[in-house]
Amino acid sequence: MFEPWLIAPISAIISILVGLYFYHYVNKQDSGTERMKEIAYAIEEGANAFLRREYTVLTIFVLIVATLLGITLPEPIWATTEPLKNLALSVAYLFGSFCSALAGFLGLSIATKANTKAANAAKEGLNKAFQIGFRGGAVMGLAVVGAGLIGISIVYAITGDPGIVLGYSFGASALALFAKAGGGIYTKTADISADLVGKVELGIPEDDPRNPAVIADNVGDNVGDVAGMGADLFDSYVASIVAVMILGQALGLVEIPLVFAGLGILAAILGALTVRVGKHGSPGRSLNMGTYITCTIFAVLTFVVAYYLNYDPRIWGAAIVGLIAGVVIGMTSDYFTSDDKAPVKKTAEASLTGTATNIITGFSYGLHSVFPPLIGIGVASAVAYYLYGLFGIGMAAVGMLSIVGLIVSNDAYGPIVDNSRGIAMQGALSDEVIRITDEMDSAGNTAKAITKGFAIGAAGLTVIALLAAFQERAGGNITFDLMNPLVLLGALIGIAMPAVFSAMVMLGVGRNAERMIAEIRRQFKEIPGLKEGKQGVKPDYAKCVDIATIGALKELMPASIVAISVTLIVGFIGGIQALGGYLAGTIFSGLLFALLMANAGGLWDNAKKLIESGEHGGKGSEAHKAAVVGDTVGDPFKDTAGPSLNTMITVMSLVASLFAVLIANYNLFKLLGLG
Amino acid sequence: MFEPWLIAPISAIISILVGLYFYHYVNKQDSGTERMKEIAYAIEEGANAFLRREYTVLTIFVLIVATLLGITLPEPIWATTEPLKNLALSVAYLFGSFCSALAGFLGLSIATKANTKAANAAKEGLNKAFQIGFRGGAVMGLAVVGAGLIGISIVYAITGDPGIVLGYSFGASALALFAKAGGGIYTKTADISADLVGKVELGIPEDDPRNPAVIADNVGDNVGDVAGMGADLFDSYVASIVAVMILGQALGLVEIPLVFAGLGILAAILGALTVRVGKHGSPGRSLNMGTYITCTIFAVLTFVVAYYLNYDPRIWGAAIVGLIAGVVIGMTSDYFTSDDKAPVKKTAEASLTGTATNIITGFSYGLHSVFPPLIGIGVASAVAYYLYGLFGIGMAAVGMLSIVGLIVSNDAYGPIVDNSRGIAMQGALSDEVIRITDEMDSAGNTAKAITKGFAIGAAGLTVIALLAAFQERAGGNITFDLMNPLVLLGALIGIAMPAVFSAMVMLGVGRNAERMIAEIRRQFKEIPGLKEGKQGVKPDYAKCVDIATIGALKELMPASIVAISVTLIVGFIGGIQALGGYLAGTIFSGLLFALLMANAGGLWDNAKKLIESGEHGGKGSEAHKAAVVGDTVGDPFKDTAGPSLNTMITVMSLVASLFAVLIANYNLFKLLGLG
Secondary structure (H helix, E strand, O other): OOOHHHHHHHHHHHHHHHHHHHHHHHHOOOOOOHHHHHHHHHHHHHHHHHHHHHHHHHHHHHHHHHHHHHHHOOOOOOOOOOHHHHHHHHHHHHHHHHHHHHHHHHHHHHHHHHHHHHHHHHHHOHHHHHHHHHHHHHHHHHHHHHHHHHHHHHHHHHHOOHHHHHHHHHHHHHHHHHHHHHHHHHHHHHHHHHHHHHHHHHOOOOOOOOOOOHHHHHHHHHHHHHHHHHHHHHHHHHHHHHHHHHHHHOOOOOOHHHHHHHHHHHHHHHHHHHOOOOOOOOHHHHHHHHHHHHHHHHHHHHHHHHHHOOOOHHHHHHHHHHHHHHHHHHHHHHHHHOOOOHHHHHHHHHHHHOHHHHHHHHHHHHHHOOHHHHHHHHHHHHHHHHHHHHHHHHHHHHHHHHOHHHHHHHHHHHHHHHHHHHHHHHOOOOHHHHHHHHHHHHHHHHHHHHHHHHHHHHHHHHHHHHHHHHHHHOOOOOOOEOOOHHHHHHHHHHHHHHHHHHHHHHHHHHHHHHHHHHHHHHHHHHOOOOOOOOOOOOOOHHHHHHHHHHHHHHHHHHHHHHHHHHHHHHHHHHHHHHHHHHHHHHHHHHHHHHHHHHHHHHHHHHHHHHHHOOHHHOOOOHHHHHHHHHHHHHHHHHHHHHHHHHHHHHHHHHHHHHHHHHHHHOOHHHHOOOO | OOOHHHHHHHHHHHHHHHHHHHHHHHHOOOOOOHHHHHHHHHHHHHHHHHHHHHHHHHHHHHHHHHHHHHHHOOOOOOOOOOHHHHHHHHHHHHHHHHHHHHHHHHHHHHHHHHHHHHHHHHHHOHHHHHHHHHHHHHHHHHHHHHHHHHHHHHHHHHHOOHHHHHHHHHHHHHHHHHHHHHHHHHHHHHHHHHHHHHHHHHOOOOOOOOOOOHHHHHHHHHHHHHHHHHHHHHHHHHHHHHHHHHHHHOOOOOOHHHHHHHHHHHHHHHHHHHOOOOOOOOHHHHHHHHHHHHHHHHHHHHHHHHHHOOOOHHHHHHHHHHHHHHHHHHHHHHHHHOOOOHHHHHHHHHHHHOHHHHHHHHHHHHHHOOHHHHHHHHHHHHHHHHHHHHHHHHHHHHHHHHOHHHHHHHHHHHHHHHHHHHHHHHOOOOHHHHHHHHHHHHHHHHHHHHHHHHHHHHHHHHHHHHHHHHHHHOOOOOOOEOOOHHHHHHHHHHHHHHHHHHHHHHHHHHHHHHHHHHHHHHHHHHOOOOOOOOOOOOOOHHHHHHHHHHHHHHHHHHHHHHHHHHHHHHHHHHHHHHHHHHHHHHHHHHHHHHHHHHHHHHHHHHHHHHHHOOHHHOOOOHHHHHHHHHHHHHHHHHHHHHHHHHHHHHHHHHHHHHHHHHHHHOOHHHHOOOO
């Protein structure tokens, strides 16, 4: 008989095939003028240089971790009766890292091609250009879900053990942490350094090709938004499925999340194929319509299949609760960063009385913005729980994430068309072309509101499901009572971790920028004719990319190591209860800071743009200067620290789950008889 | 036989008597020249105007709440068999508000007198001036503990019911919330408005008597630092004792916290009497020495009494753990705000590359700074728990807070001598006098590091004890398991509350400042000769004080009502479990934000001062401008939102405890059969 869960690998393969078709479709398009090709090539080169360097360093790291995992887990190699399991876990971990890296590589490589092709196609009108931009993004989206799910399927098919799939998930997440936080440090380093030496010290314009950091800066958008966002959702996606598989073990429901995920991919593919702008359509509406169509297809498909397979309808209900919550959270987040709503308008207005008021106002609205999503996550998990217990909460996360293929597509569309606009302007294309690329770009921002809501909501539900999975792995019958001193101690340490991690990466940007600034200054000093813009003299772009990359990895390492090692220290000292409290604490404070930073950052950015559009004195006014500072403060919030937090929490939760059994048996408090 | 707990009222009375003696001592000193008297009088008048207005509004509020409490608690008046208890609770609440207001009034009234007297005494040298400054602060310190403990004793003596004492505590805390948050909004409103119209628009110097807002600004320091800090610690002090009384009920240990608190007062009085600067002593060392002496006296006294009364030595141990934790937390907080340590130095250095880097660096170190105190609170509560369970955690809070009489004295000393310096400068006293007031002022800042650590640590332990008290009141045998969906939902809502509350009060400052700025502009426009500084022309200072005061109360009300009503809504919908999770969530996120905001604010302030002392270009340089913006951003962090959070959490916890029984019986989830 056909095993239902095989929907998962089949859908995953279809997804990869459709992704390859889109890749081919985009790739065969014309890249435009020589000048355009040149710009696009430089960005592509830079992005590749970044990835090459990053993956070289990460290979070493990944191999070390794989060895350590192989030695210690599931049981220490010297004490186990099943050494093969250790090998399996270790290989699963490697495989997870590889799949995550592959998805990132594919997405980034097409994104850096699609930008110029979309700009060129805009000469023929919106329809074609939009299609290229969207399909370029969809390569990333389909690669993410395809690689994620095929990987899970393979590991599960071979081992049949969700515990080993956990290793796969950890591999994916650890790599995602580097991609997000490393990319985040990288992109802000390049941004700040390019501006400071170029605009401030030498007075040359933004994006001037004489600036040695200009390519590094352009690369940054792709590295942060495309590769980073993809890796982030890849990791939530895989982690949520694995968490629910573990929760389903005792209930005999291990394969249900695989079925739902497989159907989600089909829904996303169908949705992606319907996305196109009609004669008088708007690109923004098309993107959102694609999301709604995908949601509807998913709801209907899963209902039919669940009915046919005799699944409890409440399981289906829990998944749909998650899906609805994702959309609702997205819509409310939109309120805080839209330039026609009070928060952005008031922050722009506050810029009239100076920088400090701009920052205080934006920060305050950022604080306000945490309320609706937290309520949304809380209500969704409570409803899902009443439907089907902790497994229900997990299914809500799976439901929300099942359509992630389309979400990532929409999201990757953003930086592609943003780059298109830049290339159209630098390549001196016609006003009509620039207007079209503008329209496409603003559609990307509209769609982003909903996708961002999904990402945050999904991360929230996923980490809650992971906490439950940790509990299950640790024995299942334990509670994390807040009045237990170990839980409380763990929670107090846990709530500090996201703050410390954020501080480390943000301070890392500053230190990294110092190194890069020194290099930029050196080039201007030592390369004759560079400053004057002499014909044929080119700066050493690659060197800047390299410095930013190495520096980003260097700054990221301590933060990641602290995150992982504090988790293990808390566990091996305080035991399961302390670790449970600790994870809950990191979830609470991580969600809080992730929301605050993402929304405050977006809000400051849009307040600046609102002023640039002519309000409150427009560009160059005092209000504008204040808003620029606000935006600069918001940059590391929204691009470096904020988005890394989700991944950090996922990594910590996975580490805890992996070591759960070991920790339950060996910890200091237990040894002392206090645990 | 002599009841041991009578130590409490006896010590409280002694404390009040010594306070009156200090009041008399300060009051009989000479206030100096006419000019000095004039300045001091204006500040005093303004402070009184603030208090008068505030207390008028609050009387109405307090009467309404007292009526509501009397109708509904402990049981609804229509359902109770003991209506007298409702009356008792209502009266206890009124009494708590009254005692808190009285302590604030006494402290503020002496502080606004002591400033000029200390400045005048500085003519005769440091010794006398220091003594006046310190004893002025000690009036506040001794009034706080005296009024707090005598109140508890009276209510307990009459009713013998810790549940009614809870009403007293709620009265004190609700008033403290207004004093802290209202004072915080007030002081920043006046500060921003005075600067913006005076310095920025008209270019007149700071503290210029032509500025209608100048007195309001001077008043602000006293209102925020003296009255606010006093009210904050008054409320933690009372709440911790009440929480432990409730925890002690089941164990038959209700009176132990009263005994320890009474001994703490004696230790603080003895400590305060020893504080003096010797021939070659430094004021900073004298203040800290006073703290250490008080700690030692307390440790010895309580040990002897506990031994004599046959108390379990582990109870004594728990109290001492709290005391030690307070000192340690204070020392580590000091690191993040001292101008000779890395955080302040790096932030000052970052100002060289602009405003945004100053803000990001300061904010990042603020994030870092939450780590040590959270660990400290966590470890202290874990150790205390292992010594004597939840009662032990409460005793740690009592131990830490028992010496609060001296802590408040040291803290109130700060703004007094800060004002002394201002008066000495405005009154054109000799350089030697200004040098002495300078020395006294910087000693205040040194001492503040430890006192601030105490305040935060004490608040942390107190709210944990209150959470335990809530659990006890709700039935005792329930758990707050994080995997329970109601606890989780509550926690997710809870962690959002401190963010929302902070946002509301910070945005309130902005709105309030707008109103005040309009008034300042009006006065400059409509009062002939004011701008030119014509002899005899005076602005209407009182009007500005009044506007800032009314505005502060107006902005504060919605935030306070939201805090209290969301607590009740969560309780009456989700029941005890949801409310327990909610309280834990507010504690976690409240501590996080309180620490972040207090330390980042202090750090920015000191980075600015470091630059003003000549580093990185000194006053007027670009780095200085950047640091000034950082300091302005930090002001509402450290003076408005941050310090209100402790009190907000205490108020929420008390509301929850008061309504615990009612909520346990009537809540929506229980009615629906889900609770």
